[in-house]
Amino acid sequence: MNRLTGKTALVTGGSRGIGRGIAERLGREGALVAVHYAKDDDAAKQTVAAITDAGGRAFPVRAELGVPGDVEVLFAALEEGLRAERDSTTLDIVVNNAGVMGGTAPEQITPEQFDRLIAVNAKAPLFIILRALQLMPDGGRIINISSALTRMALPQELAYSMSKGALEQLGLHLARHLAPRGITVNTVAPGITDNGSEMLQQPEVREAMAATTAFGRLGEPADIAAAVAFLAAGDGQWLTGGVLDVSGGTLLG
Template sequence: MLHGRTALVTGAGRGIGRAIAERLAADGALVAVHYARDDAAAKDTVATIEAAGGRAFPVRAELGTDGDLDALFAGLDDGLRAHDAGPELDILVNNAGISPQGGPEDTAPETYDRVFAVNVRALFFLTQRALPRLRDGGRIINITTGATRIALPEKIAYAMSKGAVEVFTRTLAQHLGPRGITVNNVAPGIIDTDMNADWLRGDPDAWAHAAAYSAFNDVGRPEDVAAAVAFLARDDARWVTGTTLDATGGSRL
């Protein structure tokens, strides 16, 4: 379905990003697996993709820091050349993000600034830099959150940053429509990832509480989000743009 196409997935060493990278590769895309610091996790993601017959390569860059995009695109171009691919992209998945705890009374300015630097500023300028190489008919998919629909005061800065991303998505979809490029969000709910392991897996009561958010009385898996991304990346989704695909499992309907 995605054979001959190239995808860049940010934050793809672990969790949801890894599942997205694996799914797009399984569907035939050459996948650039971006990550921030964990070399072992990124290499394992690439190795898993290759063992399944897919193609992928790692790209290291810590978003939200000086020189982040120069490092990312230099690594991207090195990886593309190594795979005899041109510089063009077909699919950009902006998944990388941070999600610190903090309510209205106790979110520190430095935490707020860091959240917006990674979740908004880096995403904006990474996308800006990718646009000249994104082929007409391409796909941009931004991973947001169910917390833009469901009020979670304990994650207010994170939710606000993702709200900004959703405005960016809608506006960019209008702007890129003439090129046939679709721009959409996928909004996960509570997902069983390593990031959530400490509080989610270690306490049956916590798992039950999290599951109760969903209409299915269950906790989502990274593969559930990856499936939504894979749909938006395909030709079948050519008439879907500027919207948010809710992948929260019907949380708090």
């Protein structure tokens, strides 16, 4: 712990599920965490409180992604919070976790739904990173959260998987581009993870999903957060442009 003392981190979609797990872990590691969220004030306050109650530092940042002006709104709030907490707008770590899923059969995908998935899951991370680079010193860390569904078929998540595939390409090409600055860009790809959804609280669903992993259990947000913390800390300095499978062996068959 405390590997990130003195660092600042932005976690998008950080108020619940995997994002909350990541935000809390980075807070325990010593980072000042900006907990981004879209609408749920209470969830964001609870996440910030969990971090501060554990001895860390955090503040909420509200901005809806996938809409015009989203990055400007996000960074105006982020910079205000950083100045209040540190009197500096330096941003060392960006975790692009926020995302939306589809749940639609291929024949029923609409252009509007497809555009929404791309806007939130691929376009927003690109422009968040490009804006963050203005605040990020050399040696920074960028971590994108993708999905094991880029490597296994689930037809009702076709559009979602396409958006996450784009996110992985973003990481690959920016890793090469930013290497001269010592900035690493990596992707973490979770599998079935207990993110608090009602569906995964049904015993029969949990049992069926757990059976798809090599370890016979669902992933937990802490499992994903551990991988992110590794990449964010100094130990991850020689890893860039990679996709780290954190699915508990789901892809092993």
